[in-house]
């Protein structure tokens with residue numbers, strides 16, 4: 454049976470694995486299958502070499518050194534390791550943690566755990582109507598009692614790009630650490646200096662055209678003793694994250710990072726942001742009202758469109774679009790939970806506005822034809 458092709462507009466939930474990335478991974482499932490921690494034979498040495506090459510590709514992507522990269526199962530684990538790990542070795546004088554109101558749930562839940570069970574004070578920094586962190590409030594809250602500030606580089610629901618260099622300058626004079634969840638950043642901003650601005654940076658393989666199930670945490674070298682591991686065992690990765698490093702996934706993440714360091718990455722971003730703007734214009738011309746959530750212009754993720762369809766339930770609209778168009782109501786990680794998006798609520802939207810909002814996200818393999826067809830399908834489904 455010929456099924457109509459589904460247009461994929463959910464790149465911020467997960468990206469398809471780039472065929473060049475896939476090709477790099479294939480040999481590690483069978484030919485070069487070694488355990489990178491098997492130090493007594495050549496098959497293990499080859500695997501270890503691959504892991505080290507990957508670490509160096511990831512390091513190049515964000516501007517750090519290879520030995521500052523710790524592989525994890527994804528950005529969720531990286532964010533947990535950053536916050537729980539730091540807190541559990543924190544000096545007694547620094548018991549406050551600041552997070553923005555629109556952090557990913559895995560950051561908010563880690564911080565909440567520290568507040569509920571480990572005696573930390575967790576404070577939420579508000580954002581404005583477009584999702585930018587209120588820098589004045591942040592400045593007023595930072596002092597020598599704060600351990601870490603956790604602010605994401607790019608939001609996964611509304612695409613807001615934060616001013617990480619400025620935030621970095623604000624925290625440093627107080628000896629406060631900056632953790633940056635950069636899972637959504639590499640596809641849309643130049644992150645080549647991010648490790649010079651933040652002390653810890655979280656990344657995810659499946660948001661950058663690599664495989665699911667791998668991520669990384671950059672930990673500034675001199676901070677590595679200040680992190681209590683979450684996973685104990687054989688002491689791999691300098692004891693910071695025990696467990697066998699998955700070589701095929703690592704090879705994929707390294708290849709994905711390399712592609713984002715290539716000169717074509719900037720052109721790709723420009724092309725995707727043009728497509729995003731075309732899609733927004735097409736919906737704005739529709740014979741019914743729509744309202745864009747989040748920022749306009751340059752400070753928005755190149756592929757992100759988050760838009761309200763007043764009076765319509767987003768889930769019903771998405772259902773009506775099946776099987777022709779795949780988009781979502783926001784963070785895939787909270788889909789299935791029948792509560793309005795905390796990100797949209799933080800912008801000041803009411804629950805009805807939040808419940809009528811859909812996130813479309815475009816990426817590397819989106820074509821102009823798909824943009825036109827996606828807009829047509831949405832307009833048809835809404836009418």
Ligand SMILES: Cc1ncc(COP(=O)(O)O)c(C=O)c1O
Nearest residue numbers: 527528529557609634636637657
């Ligand atoms: C900003 C952000 N942080 C963290 C995560 C979690 O990443 P992972 O799926 O790699 O655990 C996501 C996934 O949606 C994300 O968008």
